[in-house]
Ligand SMILES: Nc1ncnc2c1ncn2[C@@H]1O[C@H](COP(=O)(O)OP(=O)(O)O)[C@@H](O)[C@H]1O
């Protein structure tokens with residue numbers, strides 16, 4: 168579905184992402200893990216068109232989208248739920264969801280709202296509240312629901328568990344698991360590598376702007392080098408997500 | 410007592426024009442955090458173009474008004490394209506945009522001077538048929554009522570547009586976060602251009618109403634409203650549309666009340682601006698400002 172070849176992104180003289188190549192197959196969850204500052208968000212932003220690609224090509228469903236503008240990519244079905252959520256704080260929950268469906272035909276709207284409100288009852292409850300008054304966890308739910316309103320073909324999820332309490336982290340990964348079961352294609356960025364690998368079929372490890380390792384998630388999880396470097400010492404901890 | 414009542418009514422009329430001028434001003438500020446200092450020049454050109462359409466092209470004011478308003482809106486697109494869009498990627502775009510908008514104001518004013526001359530001009534007699542009513546000792550003309558109605562209608566339509574429509578919501582989204590709006594699929598550059606179109610159209614409409622109200626138009630008439638408009642949007646709370654409407658009325662009323670109380674117009678502007686400072690002492694973010702203050 169997505170194929171990235173030799174992508175380089177620079178901020179002025181700094182190359183934050185260097186010559187990376189990756190692939191996401193339709194209907195799978197692929198994760199991109201690595202330490203803070205590795206270039207994960209930059210990669211997603213290049214896929215969304217928010218930052219330009221200095222070199223390389225991005226193919227989506229066989230089409231070269233390297234030079235499309237961000238809103239054209241949303242129309243194509245590439246939707247990012249950004250790090251830090253970026254909810255529209257001064258707009259209501261309902262209006263945030265409406266903005267999620269900005270590129271969708273109005274006829275879909277009712278069914279779309281009904282579906283996300285069924286999945287996230289808290290958003291139905293707080294429909295008319297300003298998004299800025301929601302708790303961090305609720306804002307993350309809203310950000311995910313808003314992304315789903317766009318009916319993504321490819322969902323780019325940037326650190327959805329960042330800054331959340333452990334119970335909420337579990338909720339978020341449960342949602343990712345549910346989306347995967349529903350056939351949603353996802354490119355998941357996480358620092359929480361263990362949890363990310365558990366919901367993914369394939370994974371890329373990024374460091375200093377480069378992809379240093381890749382493989383089936385299962386295989387990476389049992390690789391002693393990966394465990395010691397990226398998953399920490401908690402290798403015997405029971406998996407909280409099946 | 411009647412003089413006071415009369416002045417209050419006059420304050421309402423002029424305040425509605427200030428409000429209309431200020432909503433356009435504050436709209437661009439709310440979206441871009443940039444002051445468009447050419448807004449007053451668009452106001453002037455709107456009025457002068459309407460005058461030209463009536464006087465030279467022989468149109469009725471009912472046709473000239475929407476055409477000149479549209480023309481002012483197109484000036485807004487030009488402003489965005491020439492003075493703001495090229496600077497948007499710069500880190501200092503707020504300051505550089507301010508300067509380039511001053512440059513555009515100077516150019517617009519020079520164009521107005523070249524086309525219409527430096528003298529004060531007025532709409533021909535009979536442009537609007539004027540009825541005069543005396544109600545409880547207060548004189549009201551149909552022109553004044555028309556001005557308030559048109560200004561109020563435009564402000565209500567704008568408010569509903571921003572609150573309810575798809576484009577209105579996109580404008581608010583861009584105002585909150587360009588990056589978030591972009592990721593949601595909003596064509597941010599298009600929305601910014603639309604914002605300038607709407608803002609300048611409203612500014613031009615205010616210029617036409619102002620010219621009709623005072624029965625005088627001049628290439629430098631924007632100067633008289635420029636500072637007041639700024640005061641009104643600061644008073645109302647930067648970026649707040651209802652705040653600009655309220656601020657316009659408050660400013661218009663405090664002006665005429667000063668005249669009524671002191672019996673002279675010498676102190677009019679001084680007192681109006683003093684009221685501004687007094688309100689800002691109590692509410693630093695303005696009447697309806699969001700209260701977002703810079704940390705000390
Ligand atoms: N807007 C920006 N301007 C300049 N440098 C940036 C910008 N955004 C990120 N960077 C730099 O690019 C590198 C990668 O950042 P990022 O993609 O956010 O990493 P990650 O998401 O993996 O934590 C970091 O060194 C960061 O400082």
Ligand SMILES: [Mg+2]
Nearest residue numbers: 207208250326
């Ligand atoms: Mg990041």
